[in-house]
Amino acid sequence: MRILDRQRYWAFGKAYLTCYISFVGLWVVLDAFSNVDEFTKRTVGFGQLAAAMGQYYLVRQAEYFDRLGGVIGMMAAIFTVTWMQRANEQLAMLAAGVSTNRMIRPVVISTAMVSLLSVANQEAVIPRFAEDLQKNHSDDGASAVRVQTKPADHRGLIFSGVEADRARRTILKRFTVTIPAEIYGSIRNIEGSEAVYIPESAGRVPLRGGWLVRAARISPGDLDELTDPDGLVVKVTDVSGFPPPVGDEAKTAGDAVFVRTSATFDMMVRKTGWFQYGTMADLFRGLVDPATDRYDRADIEILIHSRVLRPVLSLTLMFMTLPLVLGGFGRNMFVNLGLAMGNSALFYGGNIICLHLGSAEILSPALAAWLPVFIFGVLATHRWSQIRT
Known part of the structure; x- marks a missing residue:
């Protein structure tokens, strides 16, 4: 591995860890203070309260990583490229004959690795703690x-x-x-x-x-x-x-x-939405289970396609966003962050609309899951072709 590649991987890892701790930490603090009364209903004393809250939020790290992995991965890529530009590293590497695509290859590989970790988390970790993840703040697991x-x-x-x-x-x-x-x-x-x-x-x-x-x-x-x-x-x-x-x-x-x-x-x-915590095998069993509701069956079909497409969607979001940073706004980190957030809102908003249309049986489950890839994939390809190398 080349020195410059190691620097990019290290920068991406630092950015990802910083963003994850910031987002999740803020959410945990707000949620804990909002629901401290619910925790006290099933605990006695500060020791039990701290243990119950610690276990509750530790188990939910798998769910937080599943929901925020794509967004945080995109933000980490933005910060990595922005820091590279602010330090004039991009100009020096271009002068040395290193293309932009080669320069950001470690960022692309890091984003793909995060997507694969998210898939492993969904298949191996979340199903193991599915029952705990469906409990509310006051549920101790023993009550009816x-x-x-x-x-x-x-x-x-x-x-x-x-x-x-x-x-x-x-x-x-x-x-x-x-x-x-x-x-x-x-x-x-x-x-x-x-x-x-x-x-x-x-x-x-x-x-x-x-x-x-x-x-x-x-x-x-x-x-x-x-x-x-x-x-x-x-x-x-x-x-x-x-x-x-x-x-x-x-x-x-x-x-x-x-x-x-x-x-x-x-x-x-x-509970409603139980299939979101299952493995792919659980989804296929739920699809053929006579006990599965008609509308749940449509949601399960959509979820199966969405899980298959998860790495593709994560890379599509990154390929949509990085060209905006590499297109001339690179030295202003706040402008880059604003562009990234707006781009993410457009991407996830379109994805949610398609999934809702599929859940309402307006679109077929397969089309509802694949349509965002078709739409935003074309946009990402167009933007990526505009990068100056």
């Missing part, structure tokens, strides 16, 4: 949460509930399974005071891959006429092999049934 969705499995069964205990993967208060008429000849509703999800991976449990419904009753009809040891609904006479009930045992006593289904506990409690 509202059941947000009513997913249907591949046979059309619809599940609903009121509250969920995440630690014991149990739905509390009025768990209901609606069975479509195609299965038993008429619509049947199985209701229970509590239901626990038993995954396929569970060990030493009599039945797996479904819900154990306690204090179950069916309307219309009788449970005995629906139960089948190898079918959809299985009546359980001995619940000793299953996890114990969470609520009052008197309220959970009575008949118990096991309902086999592909609708998992995570489907019941996942």
